[in-house]
Amino acid sequence: MLGQGNGRSNGKIILIGEHSAVYDKPAIVLPFSDTQIYVNVRQASKNSLTSRYYIGYLTDVPNEMQGIKQLTYKLQAYLHTPNFHLDINSTVPVARGMGSSAAVAIAITRAFFSWKEEYLDQQTLLFFANYAEKIAHGNPSGMDAAAASSKEPIFFEHKQFTTFPMNIDAYLLVADTGVLGQTRAAVKSVSQRLQTFHKETSAIIQDLGLLTEQAKEAIIANQPESLGEVMNQAQTNLKTLTVSNQLLDDFIQFSLDNGALGAKLTGGGRGGCFLALAKTKIQAEQLAQKLEERGIKETWIQGLGVYQYA
Numbered sequence: 001m002l003g004q005g006n007g008r009s010n011g012k013i014i015l016i017g018e019h020s021a022v023y024d025k026p027a028i029v030l031p032f033s034d035t036q037i038y039v040n041v042r043q044a045s046k047n048s049l050t051s052r053y054y055i056g057y058l059t060d061v062p063n064e065m066q067g068i069k070q071l072t073y074k075l076q077a078y079l080h081t082p083n084f085h086l087d088i089n090s091t092v093p094v095a096r097g098m099g100s101s102a103a104v105a106i107a108i109t110r111a112f113f114s115w116k117e118e119y120l121d122q123q124t125l126l127f128f129a130n131y132a133e134k135i136a137h138g139n140p141s142g143m144d145a146a147a148a149s150s151k152e153p154i155f156f157e158h159k160q161f162t163t164f165p166m167n168i169d170a171y172l173l174v175a176d177t178g179v180l181g182q183t184r185a186a187v188k189s190v191s192q193r194l195q196t197f198h199k200e201t202s203a204i205i206q207d208l209g210l211l212t213e214q215a216k217e218a219i220i221a222n223q224p225e226s227l228g229e230v231m232n233q234a235q236t237n238l239k240t241l242t243v244s245n246q247l248l249d250d251f252i253q254f255s256l257d258n259g260a261l262g263a264k265l266t267g268g269g270r271g272g273c274f275l276a277l278a279k280t281k282i283q284a285e286q287l288a289q290k291l292e293e294r295g296i297k298e299t300w301i302q303g304l305g306v307y308q309y310a
């Protein structure tokens with residue numbers, strides 16, 4: 001009888017570059033250690049899963065969990081494991097643009113390899129995580145899995161990532177609208193727009209890529225105001241791509257009216273979370289309080305310069 005295997009991962013925040021990353025443009029993504037996933041795997045008579053969102057046999061999981069199911073079967077075949085029970089404990093909100101599907105895939109892969117006491121290199125880890133992401137998202141850029149596997153903020157480009165100095169003195173307020181995001185549908189609709197309105201849509205995607213480069217420069221040069229302006233321009237482009245929604249637009253405007261240097265949605269959009277940039281922690285806290293009074297479900301504050309690595 002095999003012992004147990006354990007794996008961990010964390011959520012992520014896309015600072016800038018969602019959607020355009022699917023078309024090979026760069027993105028800046030931060031691992032987000034305030035949200036964590038722990039997975040335990042052990043031998044069982046039938047393949048089964050326990051998570052806050054689902055309890056039961058893997059043969060019966062709902063369609064939206066096909067990514068996880070196929071991943072575990074692939075890991076089982078690759079590592080020649082017996083039947084298993086998976087326990088998933090997570091504080092990453094599901095379908096809010098925080099990369100829950102990639103984080104869970106990373107934690108599951110780590111748990112299986114630790115169970116079999118097999119060495120897991122970064123390339124193999126990303127191979128398995130992106131296998132699950134392809135089933136969950138259709139056409140993932142790969143940045144969610146890369147960020148969930150990294151301890152530091154990353155500049156993701158051409159399927160590779162590098163790190164860079166987070167010199168900036170500013171605070172990110174992450175706010176959850178509480179409404180499910182629709183990553184798969186939003187990614188599909190951008191691809192349809194690209195066919196129908198090719199010239200206009202590819203210009204927006206190009207622009208989002210340039211804005212990501214400008215965001216990196218603003219961070220390195222410690223220019224919070226410039227970063228805020230770049231975030232606002234990115235949000236305008238995301239709105240034109242129709243991946244925002246009225247709720248996000250209203251909260252983003254409210255944040256700007258209440259002193260945010262910039263604000264934009266994060267992740268797949270059409271729900272989920274948004275980001276507001278503040279110069280000081282106190283300003284971020286004051287805005288968080290106002291947003292919560294206005295109905296925001298949950299907020300987190302992340303220092304950008306004093307980044308606490310996951």
Ligand SMILES: Nc1ncnc2c1ncn2[C@@H]1O[C@H](COP(=O)(O)OP(=O)(O)O)[C@@H](O)[C@H]1O
Binds near residue numbers: 089102137
């Ligand atoms: N805690 C969890 N337990 C089980 N499955 C999870 C969990 N978190 C995420 N998932 C999987 O990830 C999917 C949600 O992913 P997705 O909609 O892409 O969210 P996100 O936009 O946060 O990445 C779920 O349908 C499920 O398959």
Ligand SMILES: C[C@@](O)(CCOP(=O)(O)O)CC(=O)O
Binds near residue numbers: 019100143183
């Ligand atoms: C829209 C996209 O750029 C980011 C999706 O982020 P999330 O899965 O909603 O956390 C898609 C992708 O990069 O695969």
